[in-house]
Amino acid sequence: MTRTRTRRPADRRAHGHLHGHGHASGAGGIGVRETYRAGRYDRRRERRMRRRHGRHGSVLPFVLGAFIAAAFVGGVIVYAVIKLIPYLVLAAVLLGVFVLLKRSFRSCSVDAGPAAASVPAPESGLQAWQRAKAEFDALRVEYTAHECDPMQVLRRPALSDVSVPSTARFVDAFAEAQSLDTDAHPGAPYDAAFTVAVAKARRAWQAALDAADRIRLSNVPTHERGSIERVLKLLTTARDSDSEHERLAAYARARSELDRLDRAGIVHLPRTARAAVDEASRGALPG
Incomplete structure (x- = not known):
């Protein structure tokens, strides 16, 4: 289809x-x-x-x-x-903390080895006694220098006043260490006792020094503080003067003033400090 x-x-x-016009031109x-x-x-x-x-x-x-x-x-x-x-x-913070702790733990673990290896050997009884002996000798020199110098006593009167608690504790500790002091190693257990006593005396001395520096002349009556200042000036003049006459006169006046202060109970010079003033007032230079 x-x-x-x-x-x-x-x-x-x-x-x-097209068909109709096929004949077109x-x-x-x-x-x-x-x-x-x-x-x-x-x-x-x-x-x-x-x-x-x-x-x-x-x-x-x-x-x-x-x-x-x-x-x-x-x-x-x-x-x-x-x-x-x-x-x-x-989560980021926790991750950071974890990383830091991990690194710290590793560093501590690494450092622990050399540190443990460098730990010194324990000190023997003889070594501890020798160290304590040297410390006590130095403490004795320091304490004696104060007791023999009247100017130091006047600047720190509390350090020579046993009525001050810190000074009393030092005097007791020093006496205990001195009673255990020997020229040769005493052996155990006396060496250990001496070591402990010296450490106690050193701490007591430092505490007494600090207390004396704080107190200064605060325990001295106000009207007598000027007298102590005058004695210090007289002792300074006597020490530094080139004139023998001026030096002896200054020592004599200082000695007289110290006697008055001692009788009044204001300042009590130790015997060693008073001996230094007496010797200087007789014409000899203080030691």
Whole structure:
């Protein structure tokens, strides 16, 4: 069965025109053909435009849907990240602390070996006694220098006053250490007792010095502080003067003032300090 193609009006007009005017001149035939071809071109272009618009119209909803879905997913991700930021920061901090502790532990483990190897051997009883002996000799020299110098006694009268608690504790500790002092190593357990006594005396001496520096002349009546200052000036003049007469006169006046202060109970010079003043007042330079 043969399908008969129905001609469109434009085709019929073109066909009839061709058959009806077949005898037309060559120029007229060319014009008819051009018209026919232009019509076919217009129809084809119209069909292509319809197909193109139809395709775009079907794709556009999918594009819009994909865009909306992507925006929704992105919003969900951003919201989740914002909510998780505190937990992420906390996790980062904990991780950093863990790393630091781990490194510190490793460094301590590495350093522990050499440190443990460099620990000195324990001190023997003889070595401890020798060290304590040297410390006590130095303490005795320091204490004796104070007791023999009247100017030091006047500047720190509390250091020679056993009514001051810190001075009394030092005197007792010094006497205890001195009673255990020997020229040769006494052996155990006396060497250990001497070492302990010397350490106690050294601490008591430092405490007495600190207390005397704080007290100074605060225990001396106000009207007598000037007398002590005058005695210090007289002793300084006697020590530094090149004139024998001036030096002896200064020592004599200082001795007289010290006697008065001693009788009044203001300042009591130790016997060694008083002996130094007496010797200097007789014309000999103080030792």
